[in-house]
Amino acid sequence: MDSTTTDHHKQMKYCTTRLPYRQGRELKAVKVYTVASESRHLLVFGVPRINLQGNLKAKLQCFGKLQSCACITSEMATKMELEAFTDVFAVQFERHEVARRAKRQLDAKHFYGGTLHISYAPERETQQELREKLLKRSQEVAIRTRRNHTDYKDKG
Amino acid sequence: MFSSHRHLKRKTPDQGIDRRQYIGHLVDEYYTTTNVEALEQVTANLTNFAYDPINWPHLHEAEAFDVFIASLKTQNQNLQLHGIAAICNICLDKTAGELIREELGIISGLFVRTDHPEIVLHSLALFYQLLNASVVDKELLLTPSVLKGVQEWRQKCHDQRIVKLSNLQQVQVVKRFTQQDLEQFAQFTGDHNYIHTLELPVEERRVHGALLNAVVAGILGTKLPGPGTVVLEQSFKFLKPCRIETDTVVTVRLLQSRKISTAEYDCRQNDEIVFAGNAKLLIRNRTD
Numbered sequence A: 001m002d003s004t005t006t007d008h009h010k011q012m013k014y015c016t017t018r019l020p021y022r023q024g025r026e027l028k029a030v031k032v033y034t035v036a037s038e039s040r041h042l043l044v045f046g047v048p049r050i051n052l053q054g055n056l057k058a059k060l061q062c063f064g065k066l067q068s069c070a071c072i073t074s075e076m077a078t079k080m081e082l083e084a085f086t087d088v089f090a091v092q093f094e095r096h097e098v099a100r101r102a103k104r105q106l107d108a109k110h111f112y113g114g115t116l117h118i119s120y121a122p123e124r125e126t127q128q129e130l131r132e133k134l135l136k137r138s139q140e141v142a143i144r145t146r147r148n149h150t151d152y153k154d155k156g
Numbered sequence B: 001m002f003s004s005h006r007h008l009k010r011k012t013p014d015q016g017i018d019r020r021q022y023i024g025h026l027v028d029e030y031y032t033t034t035n036v037e038a039l040e041q042v043t044a045n046l047t048n049f050a051y052d053p054i055n056w057p058h059l060h061e062a063e064a065f066d067v068f069i070a071s072l073k074t075q076n077q078n079l080q081l082h083g084i085a086a087i088c089n090i091c092l093d094k095t096a097g098e099l100i101r102e103e104l105g106i107i108s109g110l111f112v113r114t115d116h117p118e119i120v121l122h123s124l125a126l127f128y129q130l131l132n133a134s135v136v137d138k139e140l141l142l143t144p145s146v147l148k149g150v151q152e153w154r155q156k157c158h159d160q161r162i163v164k165l166s167n168l169q170q171v172q173v174v175k176r177f178t179q180q181d182l183e184q185f186a187q188f189t190g191d192h193n194y195i196h197t198l199e200l201p202v203e204e205r206r207v208h209g210a211l212l213n214a215v216v217a218g219i220l221g222t223k224l225p226g227p228g229t230v231v232l233e234q235s236f237k238f239l240k241p242c243r244i245e246t247d248t249v250v251t252v253r254l255l256q257s258r259k260i261s262t263a264e265y266d267c268r269q270n271d272e273i274v275f276a277g278n279a280k281l282l283i284r285n286r287t288d
Helices: A053-061 A073-077 A096-106 A127-155 B005-011 B019-032 B036-049 B053-061 B064-073 B077-090 B094-102 B104-113 B117-132 B144-156 B160-166 B179-189 B209-222
Strands: A041-048 A066-071 A086-093 A117-120 B171-176 B229-238 B247-256 B260-269 B272-283
Touching: A041 A096, A053 A066, A053 A086, A053 A096, A073 A086, A086 A096, A096 A117, A127 B005, A127 B053, A127 B117, A127 B160, A127 B247, B019 B036, B019 B053, B019 B064, B036 B053, B036 B064, B036 B077, B053 B064, B053 B094, B064 B077, B064 B104, B077 B094, B077 B104, B077 B117, B094 B104, B104 B117, B104 B144, B117 B144, B117 B160, B144 B160, B171 B209, B179 B209, B209 B229, B209 B247, B209 B260, B209 B272
Parallel strands: none
Antiparallel strands: A041 A086, A041 A117, A066 A086, B171 B247, B229 B272, B247 B260, B260 B272
16 A cells, blocks of 8 residues: 555656547647646656756746745655756646646746656645645536536527 | 537547547447557546546447446456546536446445555545535445545555545534533533533523533544544634534534644534634554
């Protein structure tokens, strides 16, 4: 039952054997997400160790309100293998949609000579944040279900 | 991520297949392929589609839920993982709810016997959502083996995601204090303050504050977090007098679960809070 708590941060390989009809424009790994996987907290790996905290913060703030951005390389180095000469940052956004968008748009992108790898970090949530996240999921589902139904009716 | 009908229409190339057909193809491929990688790829694809409600009608039309259940029954841990995650994603849908109730044994069976943390993670998220939305009966889902499993993962697992999810439940106990309770408490503690005795008419009489706190402590020490808990610090307020012969709902909720955890609690009578507070707790396992 002893699990490495950083397994979900390891970068998975892209899948290259998909049948053509289901190969999208971008390569993606075979990975599943649920409400338990996502979070307002992200870990950003692969930031070159040349004093880029300010630049990273600026880049992240473009997506929305950033609550914190801290360098946690020393903490993570004991738990998992990190790319040499890179830092890892723990980032927290105010809203889930913002974190989602930042992850999607910045993952695997170049950043000052390095390549970023971003993953959700739900283990950094407090109990209260977890409760709110689950509540938010049920609210979003209700809104979407209603909206899809009216959209569908309007399509005629 | 979520999509709208308009967005999907824009995304699909003119010669391409639409979302409904695509999902149908994925389900077909699941049943026709013999390639293990392909099975894992299509189930992951379906699972991630199950996250967005816009796909739910298509998934039901293609009977994707059967694919999810079939995946749970395989020996392949990746397929099991995709299956349980899919069900977790779709569980708030009405139709899915009925199907989940029918297959509850299989779903909880996987949770009880698995050793894969990710499967446990999504199972717990699924159970929490099912109970919160009253999709299943608490007694049907939380069987002794499921509860034992949750307890074990909470205590032995170092994965904070799992620890937090297994601590999410709040405990509610309904207590009804009688004059005899007050007299016994007064006898035991020496608190013969007349405000708790027959000297006052029953509408003005109040339960000992310390007795309320003791009931909360009882929950902390037996139900949530449970045996081994040591209270380090407490702060509480008596907002209104607590009356006897009235149903009192005592709620305990865990806020933070680390080596030193925090919990909050309150007592309500007639939907009004009479007593509220929070505590810092040290949770020790019997082996510590």
